[in-house]
Amino acid sequence: MARIGVFICHCGENISATVDCPKVSEVAAKFPGVAYSVDYKYMCSDPGQSLVVNAIKEHKLTGIVVSACSPRMHEPTFRRACAEAGLNPYLCEMANIREHCSWVHEKGDRTDQKAIDVVRMMVEKVKRNNALMSIKVPVTKTALVIGGGVAGIQAALDIANAGHKVVMVEREPSIGGHMSQLSETFPTLDCSQCILTPRMVEVAQNPNITLYTYAEVESVEGFVGNFNVKIRKKAKSIDETLCNGCGMCTTKCPQKKIPNEFELGMGNRPAIYVPFPQAVPNVPVIDRLNCTYYKNGKCKICEKFCQPKAIRFDQEDEIIEVAVGAISICTGFDVKKTDFFPEYGYGKHKDIIDGLQFERMASASGPTLGAIRRPSDGAEPKKIVFVACAGSRDPAKGIEYCSKICCMYTAKHAILYKHKVHDGTAYIFYMDIRAAGKNYDEFTRRAIEEDNAQYIRGRVSSIYERDGKLIVIGTDTLMNHETVEIEADMVVLATAGVANQGAEELAQKLHVSYDQHRFFSEAHPKLKPVETNTAGIYLAGACQSPKDIPESVAAASGVAGKISCLFSSSELTREPLIAFVDRIAAPDYSSCTGCFLCQPVCPYNAIEKEDIKDRAGNLIKSLAYINPGLCQGCGTCVAICKSKSIDIDGYTNQQMYSEVDALLNS
Amino acid sequence: MEEIKKIARELLAENKVQVVLGFEKGTANKVRPAFFTKAEDIDKLIYNEACIHNIALYLKKDTCQHAKGVAITATPNVVRSILQLSAENQITEEKIHIIGITHEGKCAGILDFKAAEEFSKTQPKGLKPEDKALIEKIQAMSLEERFDYWVEAFSPCIKCYACRASCPMCYCGKCNVETNNPQWIPVASHKYGNVEWHMMRAMHLAGRCINCGECNRSCPVDIPLNILSYMLSDFVLDEFDSEAGLNSVFTSALSAYTVVDKENFIK
Ligand SMILES: Cc1cc2nc3c(=O)[nH]c(=O)nc-3n(C[C@H](O)[C@H](O)[C@H](O)COP(=O)(O)OP(=O)(O)OC[C@H]3O[C@@H](n4cnc5c(N)ncnc54)[C@H](O)[C@@H]3O)c2cc1C
Ligand code: SF4
Ligand code: SF4
Numbered sequence: 001m002a003r004i005g006v007f008i009c010h011c012g013e014n015i016s017a018t019v020d021c022p023k024v025s026e027v028a029a030k031f032p033g034v035a036y037s038v039d040y041k042y043m044c045s046d047p048g049q050s051l052v053v054n055a056i057k058e059h060k061l062t063g064i065v066v067s068a069c070s071p072r073m074h075e076p077t078f079r080r081a082c083a084e085a086g087l088n089p090y091l092c093e094m095a096n097i098r099e100h101c102s103w104v105h106e107k108g109d110r111t112d113q114k115a116i117d118v119v120r121m122m123v124e125k126v127k128r129n130n131a132l133m134s135i136k137v138p139v140t141k142t143a144l145v146i147g148g149g150v151a152g153i154q155a156a157l158d159i160a161n162a163g164h165k166v167v168m169v170e171r172e173p174s175i176g177g178h179m180s181q182l183s184e185t186f187p188t189l190d191c192s193q194c195i196l197t198p199r200m201v202e203v204a205q206n207p208n209i210t211l212y213t214y215a216e217v218e219s220v221e222g223f224v225g226n227f228n229v230k231i232r233k234k235a236k237s238i239d240e241t242l243c244n245g246c247g248m249c250t251t252k253c254p255q256k257k258i259p260n261e262f263e264l265g266m267g268n269r270p271a272i273y274v275p276f277p278q279a280v281p282n283v284p285v286i287d288r289l290n291c292t293y294y295k296n297g298k299c300k301i302c303e304k305f306c307q308p309k310a311i312r313f314d315q316e317d318e319i320i321e322v323a324v325g326a327i328s329i330c331t332g333f334d335v336k337k338t339d340f341f342p343e344y345g346y347g348k349h350k351d352i353i354d355g356l357q358f359e360r361m362a363s364a365s366g367p368t369l370g371a372i373r374r375p376s377d378g379a380e381p382k383k384i385v386f387v388a389c390a391g392s393r394d395p396a397k398g399i400e401y402c403s404k405i406c407c408m409y410t411a412k413h414a415i416l417y418k419h420k421v422h423d424g425t426a427y428i429f430y431m432d433i434r435a436a437g438k439n440y441d442e443f444t445r446r447a448i449e450e451d452n453a454q455y456i457r458g459r460v461s462s463i464y465e466r467d468g469k470l471i472v473i474g475t476d477t478l479m480n481h482e483t484v485e486i487e488a489d490m491v492v493l494a495t496a497g498v499a500n501q502g503a504e505e506l507a508q509k510l511h512v513s514y515d516q517h518r519f520f521s522e523a524h525p526k527l528k529p530v531e532t533n534t535a536g537i538y539l540a541g542a543c544q545s546p547k548d549i550p551e552s553v554a555a556a557s558g559v560a561g562k563i564s565c566l567f568s569s570s571e572l573t574r575e576p577l578i579a580f581v582d583r584i585a586a587p588d589y590s591s592c593t594g595c596f597l598c599q600p601v602c603p604y605n606a607i608e609k610e611d612i613k614d615r616a617g618n619l620i621k622s623l624a625y626i627n628p629g630l631c632q633g634c635g636t637c638v639a640i641c642k643s644k645s646i647d648i649d650g651y652t653n654q655q656m657y658s659e660v661d662a663l664l665n666s
Numbered sequence: 667m668e669e670i671k672k673i674a675r676e677l678l679a680e681n682k683v684q685v686v687l688g689f690e691k692g693t694a695n696k697v698r699p700a701f702f703t704k705a706e707d708i709d710k711l712i713y714n715e716a717c718i719h720n721i722a723l724y725l726k727k728d729t730c731q732h733a734k735g736v737a738i739t740a741t742p743n744v745v746r747s748i749l750q751l752s753a754e755n756q757i758t759e760e761k762i763h764i765i766g767i768t769h770e771g772k773c774a775g776i777l778d779f780k781a782a783e784e785f786s787k788t789q790p791k792g793l794k795p796e797d798k799a800l801i802e803k804i805q806a807m808s809l810e811e812r813f814d815y816w817v818e819a820f821s822p823c824i825k826c827y828a829c830r831a832s833c834p835m836c837y838c839g840k841c842n843v844e845t846n847n848p849q850w851i852p853v854a855s856h857k858y859g860n861v862e863w864h865m866m867r868a869m870h871l872a873g874r875c876i877n878c879g880e881c882n883r884s885c886p887v888d889i890p891l892n893i894l895s896y897m898l899s900d901f902v903l904d905e906f907d908s909e910a911g912l913n914s915v916f917t918s919a920l921s922a923y924t925v926v927d928k929e930n931f932i933k
Binding site for chain 2: 588591593594595596597598599600601622640642643644645653654657658661
């Protein structure tokens, strides 16, 4: 005989101001099977929980309904209370009379009636609840970090320093990401390479980290604690174990005029190349599309000059399989190129560059060795215009969001420019100066006050060329919307930060969600900012939305903390609310017909085949079997199964039916 | 006919099959499905235009289940059923020897599954003129009228489940209507209870029904169930470009997503 306890919570006034809680409790006391019913101001408070624990013990309750807020809030609290009182935690149900009742209805009889109905449904459900045991799954204590920008580097180092293994996969020949391209960094103006390079080297040297560069994730299977990942290590055409990084090959390669990606086309590189001098690993790759040997079948000059004989023209892509317990996505972002802007000449003016190109120009190791020069004729620009929000915050361009980093780096660019061209003037067209952050506003003030940056509040409507100059037409909204015309030598567009190439494909491989701009989505914008919706997969850095370095690093350390928590025990406890295929006595063994129409519908590949055999090993029947480690309890298979052979623990057909029945036949 | 007999006799004699599934003469000029287990009994095997039952149904019965090899005289409908049963993992190619019979009643010899797929695609699907007329009549109705039409059409149903018993695709050991804990579908035959039963059955057959029409033929109160299934098949073909009974390997419109799915019903 069921002995159900009903606990009606006032939630301060959140519920009781609208719902007559004592009345609900009184009515619930008379429901068949209810042995105890009470209302209380804060059920989740310590005294409230004690009330629950004591009532379970005193009235020998066989199940409880806590009628309060959403189970998302406090189900774990009351399940724990059950466990404390010696009752299986899965014999606890929540009836949500806050979000589903008091918050959405007016005070009145009908609202009270709805609260009563909701409680009645849950009472009928809980009577049919079964005691369930949580599921334990083993955890592989290795993390996969995808992307080796500053976020990936930080995450990998933190996880490795916590004593766990890390596999890092970087698409380019070197780790470092965008930060390795930057000159100096706001708000302190310290040299980007100088602070990044030691960390890159640390990654290479840390015994807990295995680094695969020039590699991409091919496929991911499995689930939290137990992912199987295939990594495609693209052929570098080099035996990495032999190469000593002398660089002889790169100087001898006859192909010299290939646009250098790292310098954003502002310099050239050979076909066999290391992207930049501080690259980690310091191993070249052969760009097969541009290599003379791969094109014409003749050359192999690099091979001739390579002393340790490390060149391998016949090397093939390698597929490496790794087992990992957690995954961190740190694949960063990209910026729109100047060709995105018809009003600024579709990228056809050489002297209109983007912010990243300016970074390379200002960098001591860049194509101009740190001098600011017009790409067209190499002259020093005396008048330079920076255009902030180029593309960002512009619904007409499909980018309604703020790219966040541009205000700051544009101020930085103006400062760097002034440091290099003392007699020059920098103009900045801006919409607002967004400089929230520690020492950020001070930094932009410095640009204005110390380095004489001319801020003009308004947008630039067009830029065209006249006699070797760039005519920039904009408005000054603080000066009666007057048209401003500047005859500039050079223009730098702070182009919008956008999702990285391949983000969508990667999201699909990992089964994680992404937003309309193809940035990866966090599980909760406030409370789960580094988690994805898929358990065990996290994200850090600019792959989520444009972020600066401090934010990317903080998020990465957050991920490392999360992953370290996950790895803190060798088993993972999971809610047992998962699907199962019925098993009955011989000769039927199960009502499952083995049609396997359910197999393709499972989004988690959890449905397997189980062969029922007789003692001689002859096959009697093939049945569906649901892998409890993989099933997430979504219920899709339950809906497709014709013979209703699948049920979900905690949400069985019986439980659902009795809820509906309680509602309709009250 | 003699050719069919010859094949059947040989298969049994060589012990390639232990059962031949076909027809024999029944009482009063009728025919009835029969299991032949001995070569000498094959004399009694018949095939004529009266042999219209979809005997693929019996492939899931014990006699066939327990045999290592089964031969079956198979009209186009039977062949389609066999392919669909194979696609749903109910039978295997090694076990089934299809003795094909064309829609004109000619022996097409033994068909392996590949040949059966070809056979299935090329044999015409028969729809009687009165069926066509009824479909046109229903298609002309508004959705509300259609619903009312079917409620009315189902109302004489006595829930004898003959439609289910005669359907080769209704092979579940435990049908949903037999599930009584909870009892989603009521057993009593009343207006909406009947609708629930027939809607459930139609949904379970959507994309799987091969349109043999047995349900309608076996129905003692003559409900045009074949029309319901036929219209559903048409819809599935249109929406998902998928047709039951043409493939021996898995293709399920309702549980697989393909990029050509129009998904108009969501938009
Ligand atoms: C012009 C400009 C100036 C800036 N100046 C500053 C500044 O002064 N101060 C500051 O704090 N911030 C600055 N930033 C922001 C800074 O660049 C970012 O915060 C930082 O680079 C984000 O790091 P990340 O690791 O998230 O991404 P990234 O740096 O973009 O790194 C991502 C890495 O992942 C790799 N990757 C991508 N996809 C895959 C894949 N599918 N598989 C494997 N690997 C992949 C990439 O190759 C790359 O190495 C500036 C940005 C720009 C554009
Ligand atoms: S759909 Fe149902 S009957 Fe078919 S295999 Fe899956 S569980 Fe078994
Ligand atoms: S409940 Fe969802 S996750 Fe679990 S087996 Fe069924 S379809 Fe797969």
